[in-house]
Amino acid sequence: MGTKGEGNRQRIIDAADGLFYRRGYNQTSFQDISDATGITRGNFYYYFKTKDEILDAVVNSRIADITAMLIECEAKTRDPRERLLMFSNMLDYKRDDVIQAGCPIGSLSSELAKDTTELREISRKTFVVLRNWIKQQFESLGISNADDLAMDLLAKMQGATVMACAFQDADFIQRSHQEIKDWINTKTSN
Amino acid sequence: MGTKGEGNRQRIIDAADGLFYRRGYNQTSFQDISDATGITRGNFYYYFKTKDEILDAVVNSRIADITAMLIECEAKTRDPRERLLMFSNMLDYKRDDVIQAGCPIGSLSSELAKDTTELREISRKTFVVLRNWIKQQFESLGISNADDLAMDLLAKMQGATVMACAFQDADFIQRSHQEIKDWINTKTSN
Numbered sequence: 001m002g003t004k005g006e007g008n009r010q011r012i013i014d015a016a017d018g019l020f021y022r023r024g025y026n027q028t029s030f031q032d033i034s035d036a037t038g039i040t041r042g043n044f045y046y047y048f049k050t051k052d053e054i055l056d057a058v059v060n061s062r063i064a065d066i067t068a069m070l071i072e073c074e075a076k077t078r079d080p081r082e083r084l085l086m087f088s089n090m091l092d093y094k095r096d097d098v099i100q101a102g103c104p105i106g107s108l109s110s111e112l113a114k115d116t117t118e119l120r121e122i123s124r125k126t127f128v129v130l131r132n133w134i135k136q137q138f139e140s141l142g143i144s145n146a147d148d149l150a151m152d153l154l155a156k157m158q159g160a161t162v163m164a165c166a167f168q169d170a171d172f173i174q175r176s177h178q179e180i181k182d183w184i185n186t187k188t189s190n
Numbered sequence: 191m192g193t194k195g196e197g198n199r200q201r202i203i204d205a206a207d208g209l210f211y212r213r214g215y216n217q218t219s220f221q222d223i224s225d226a227t228g229i230t231r232g233n234f235y236y237y238f239k240t241k242d243e244i245l246d247a248v249v250n251s252r253i254a255d256i257t258a259m260l261i262e263c264e265a266k267t268r269d270p271r272e273r274l275l276m277f278s279n280m281l282d283y284k285r286d287d288v289i290q291a292g293c294p295i296g297s298l299s300s301e302l303a304k305d306t307t308e309l310r311e312i313s314r315k316t317f318v319v320l321r322n323w324i325k326q327q328f329e330s331l332g333i334s335n336a337d338d339l340a341m342d343l344l345a346k347m348q349g350a351t352v353m354a355c356a357f358q359d360a361d362f363i364q365r366s367h368q369e370i371k372d373w374i375n376t377k378t379s380n
Contacts, residue, residue, distance in 0.1 A: 026216050106300070107303075110292050155346075166296075166299045
């Protein structure tokens with residue numbers, strides 16, 4: 001695929017990513033993505049035959065972004081505790097989006113849990129990446145129940161997000177974030 | 191409205207409630223509800239003109255069920271701590287549903303956060319009832335930040351639900367439930 005083709009493909013993925021997040025997967029049509037990109041539906045099918053294919057590409061693109069963010073985080077500090085605290089900051093700098101439309105990963109997962117097994121498994125992939133990374137951080141501190149703590153941290157962040165979004169409450173995100181940081185400090189202290 | 195009319199209306203609400211939960215609000219059509227009830231679409235419009243009206247009726251029906259459950263809980267014990275523990279047991283006896291389709295209240299809220307303000311506000315109503323009831327329990331123990339604790343408890347339950355559903359992990363629900371009970375005991379101890 002040439003440069004133009006690659007550019008169009010990425011434009012479709014980026015537009016779909018935003019629409020899936022702000023409207024939901026099921027509420028986004030091929031036409032919506034076509035309108036958002038200006039790429040006609042005819043051309044569109046050259047890149048993606050089905051919406052499921054777009055979903056897969058969107059999830060892979062999110063995983064690439066998250067992986068880049070985690071690598072950046074690892075480059076900034078060798079201290080796993082600092083890395084986990086840095087990861088939790090996502091709650092803060094994504095606050096406005098979260099209050100408006102929830103967590104992109106969590107809300108997609110909740111939506112597609114109600115769908116076919118295949119879509120459910122696609123949407124789970126992002127959580128798998130995060131869970132493994134968090135687990136590694138706890139493990140490198142010699143903590144034995146690292147995977148449990150990874151699930152706990154993700155659950156805390158998801159819970160804060162769902163409730164902050166339900167009540168559109170920015171203060172709740174902030175307070176929850178502080179409690180999550182306290183929890184990370186407690187769990188990682190010797 | 192006669193008895194038959196009331197019966198049909200309730201059948202529509204019950205069918206819609208189940209479909210909204212298992213498939214999602216946006217993925218449920220008038221036709222789906224008609225098929226599930228055997229009530230023709232023509233008759234259907236006699237009871238509800240729009241899907242938003244059905245949503246409102248479903249949310250009110252859920253609130254009625256939850257209120258009945260909370261009243262039953264209050265009748266069983268006068269001890270607010272026991273009541274809160276009893277409330278948290280919902281995680282356990284709804285476990286199979288939760289793993290399959292998430293929390294009915296949380297997943298509807300997450301879905302409709304992406305919709306119009308009006309639908310968002312309808313879906314929030316159930317959380318408001320729960321938040322107020324939990325707050326009252328903490329308040330009656332003389333706890334000053336009762337509303338914060340109510341939000342925290344709901345966030346913990348939502349977080350456990352989102353992650354258990356994402357990974358279809360019954361053990362995680364069980365472990366989280368135990369930690370939530372420990373948290374309730376800590377917060378309500380003198």
